Amino acid sequence: MSNNQEHKGAHPPEWFQHHFTDAEQQQESAKLGMWVFLLTEILFFGGLFCAYAIYRAWHPDMFINAHTALDWRMGGLNTIVLIVSSITMAMSIRSFQLNQQKQGVMLLVVTLMCAATFMVIKYFEYSHKFHVGQLPGKFYTFTGIEGTNPHIFFSIYFLMTGLHGIHVLVGMGVIIWLIMRAKKGHFGPAYYTPVEVTGLYWHLVDMVWIFLFPLFYLIG
Amino acid sequence: MSQLTDKYSHHAHILPLKVYLGIGGTLIFMTLVTVAVAQVHLGPFNLLVALAIAVFKAILVGLFFMHLKYDNKLFAVIFVSSLAFLGIFISITLFDTLRRGDIYQEVGMPIKANSNMYDSLRVAPAHGASGHEGATDKATESVTSGDDSSGAKATGHEGTGNDSGGAKDTGHVATGVESPKSGH
Amino acid sequence: MDTTATFWLPTPSSTIAGEIDLLFYVIFYLTTFFFLLIVSLATYFTIKYRKTAENENDPMPFVGHSRLLEATWIIIPTAIVMVLFFWGFRGYLRLSIVPAEAMQVKVTGQKWFWSFDYPEGASTVNEMVAPVGRPVRLLMSSKDVIHAFFVPAFRIKKDVLPNRYGVSWFEANQIGVYDLFCAEYCGSKHSQMIGKVRIVSEQDYKVWLESASDLGKGLTPVQYGEKLFQLKACATCHTIDGSSSNGPTFQGIFGHEVKLANGSSVTVDENYIRESILVPSAKVVAGFQPIMPTFQGILKDKEIDALVAYIQSLGGK
């Protein structure tokens, strides 16, 4: 591989960093780096999943009672919105690989719209809960749920969906940055690493929600 | 540049559009399935089924959207090991939290089940329906022990030394510092 | 006290201490052996194979690997540590499981004193009294943060958790007075949260229990209050000589007006003292932190009256 490039010699492309021996090494490094980062993300969320597991095991009845305060229709809709955004994200990478920049940008925009829709739905869910006092921890004032310490359910709910929501917002920021770069023609079949690693991140955010949805909205 | 392109097209696995749409369709379908199953009451199996479907969906996302099926196997190793360590964390912690009462039952659960804030909050009509007038009512405390007499201890003027079976008593060992209001 | 104490461990004074000490010394000699082995080998090699002017330019000899040697230093440590695990686990179970015939004392830790409640009605602060040769079950909980009940002479230690019970036990086999430490960091006066465990003969214990169950017997309220002032650890934070500590001094305050942290003021009368004992954070005197624990459930009415009488006796209007 490297010989190949050395023959070409002269000017490496703008995105190429000098300390790598070839472009493939650079791309593979970036992907490996992102995977290691995703590993840290999984353990970061993992702490909250652990808290969830323990409190659900301690207070199974309270969890069942408290989950009725959540609307599975909204959660389900959000699941579908996020899955669609994942599809368009994956398709966008494919477009850049096939040198279809316009289509790639379009698909990124759709991904961004889906993410925004997700946040809007989340906003309606949150504002309803704020309104009736289903707030985390000591701000909890709702009185309609039986069982031991229902405020803990809402603490964990807000922490997990809140942390997830922050990840969606960060992802939206990165996608906006990608769209701007893509419009300038930075990405093509030779170099689309930023889109690809953002895609990995975005799919993980989707994956986390795939678990959050049944764990909070579908407790039976 | 064209040579670079050749190099990449060789290594990048470009999946046909059908795969992405098919996987996406399956994911949406499985979302509907998990919602439908949740409406049926299966007891503890609800959780298992819901988790099994979620795991299946996550595997699809990982294999196809995240290209684990085609990419360097190292990535899959990283992904699986992160789940393994998470599993260690959760399962060993559960070995503690679920087994504390192994030798002595009274050690296994909190003395006062509900947190202090429920002393002043009207909670769930089922417990001690009326009489939630002031902070002195401690009926909510007796959720675990079922010892209603502890409610009377709220004023704190009774002796405390005469109950040898301390585990039964819920009134006076509660975290006193954080609940200065009770009793007045 | 130092007659049977060794260089490493304090005098073993409970039935379980002997077993734990034995294991301690087994590990001690084992580790000493391995330590000396490593250090003497390293020293010997360092001296023997030092670089000198003569050997400086010799080619390095080839030293092969010895699978046998490597296997040895994997298998032997593994075997040793497994023995240690099972031995230690057995001792741990003995420490965890209380003999059925044990008497029970309820232990409460709070910032920064210990209180002990006996089923017969006696109640002490910072001094636990127990008979020799009888197992004592300790049912422990905390009122604020985590403390730990640690009696080195008995080789027992257990964290005392808020809103949870913890169980520990001991059976003392020697009469004497032993230090009781709080071993889990708990704030300002963590290092002053030191109590005593007084082990007495069965007979003395009976006598003590009877008198301790009715402390105020034959005392005037002021005398009783003075006794309680020491016993209930008020003296940890309040003085009677006018100097300031964690809390206001009691000298000459009765009947006076004091400024409160919230700006208002209040007269120190019987009601205010009672409220301050039961709900310390309600009216905090200006210049002090609201750190006093509540004595609700610890002091009886009669005892509060006695304390009020005692404070009144310290001067004031």
Next chain:
Amino acid sequence: MSYSPAVDDNGLPSPNYLSSEKGLWSWLSTLDHKRIGILYLIGITIAFFLGGVFALLLRLELFFPGQQLVGPDTYNKLFTLHGAVMVFLFIIPSIPAALGNFVLPLQLGAKDVAFPRLNLASWYIYVAGSLFALYALVTGGVDTGWTFYTPYSTSSNTAVISITTGAFILGFSSIFTGMNFIVTIHKLRAPGMTWDRLPLMVWALYGTALIQVLATPVLAITLALLIMERTLGVGIFDPAMGGDPVLFQHFFWFYSHPAVYIMILPGMGIISELIAAFSKREIVGYKFVAGSSLAIALLGFLVWGHHMFTSGQSELASAIFSFLTFFVAIPSAIKVFNWTATLYKGRISLEVPMLYALGFLFLFAIGGLTGLFLGTLSVDIHLHDTYFIVAHFHYVMMGGTVIALIGGIHYWWPKMFGRMYSQFWGVVGFILVFVGFNVTFFSQFIMGSQGMPRRYWDYLPQFQRIHGISTVGAMILGTGLFIIAIYLIASLRRGTIVGPNPWGASTLEWETTSPPHPHNFENQPVVTGGPYDFNKPRV
């Protein structure tokens, strides 16, 4: 290999990474892993000084019972800050981020780490986190102990939120370093640098990086939850809100136990390098030593509950944790035996770094072996939360990691700056540190097993003599460290200039000039032999 004979005004090879660019901004904006390593070295030195001053104040206060210098509240803040600064600001970034950053790409034959910008970002994050910790210090300090146990930390009215925010931020610095190292080791090895030719330092850093990325996120979420507990009362850790304080300890130690291996593993890596270089022998059982680094890293995740034997966790959990804990003893024993065996038929030169390596062997043996007392359930009940623990972890952390760090600094110093320090003062410094350390901490084993609890501002009179001895030891130790700092700094200007390989060591970093070329190697090295092959040419 031949090098360009060009030298700069100071007589050092030119170009080199120190003089190729000038000015403060060239340092603050550098992407060069070597310069970032130096920046980290400056950061951890300041932190070590600060934490060391706290430690000396603590020891002075404990010289006699009762109040000597400070009251109990100040004392509590001092030991909290001593712990927090030493752990989060000093020891965790010390070897990986400072020395590791410098030597890892050199040892691999790489031009830089995989993500140089991320590397610089991690240093800035380190600085930002340190500023938060400093902010906590100037706004009245923190009195919770570095472990932040709930409910004390949820009810304390000191600057808990600032310092936990600081530790949270520092966690990301550590994660980024770990990510960078993993990718660098996987992807940026020189041609011929196969996995079984990696220097043992690289293996140790690899194990460390794995722990950094696996464990640190759990600390981050734990601290975030603690902050939430204080601000929102979420009720997960605080018993007053229905939470469980023991759960906090699980969360905390799931990070902080593996973190102990973040601290010690790279130290072990340095010792492997030193023993090989100064015995002129291949490390006996290379594969065992490399594998034991990974084994320690992975086992480290299974044993966190041995910090909680008295905490009220279930007896079953205690048994599991104790059982697993003993297995950590085995890879540690393998390393110690293999190092000792490496000395056999070596050609040992007692240069200053080698003194530290032998000192490490001595001190780590004590630190590791006393771990057996603490892993044993019934004995730990007596020793837990006493000075025995304090002595044990100082023997591992200070006697192990810090001694290895100082040894590593002495070993790579000529590589970093092209100059040698005074050998005489080097020996004096070592003797003072070694003697002072043992006097300070061995005495603490004795008072601990006698029943002296830790974190005590005051103590009973029976412990006075031994506390006094410990304090005197701390003064000797402090003097030794001070001398080391002085002669190292002095050598930057006055030290004799050395060639590329003053020790006759065998790993790749010694093949380039001292100080190294800005791009590490003038020509891409190609590796042909194992890391400790002293008889064959290898590049």
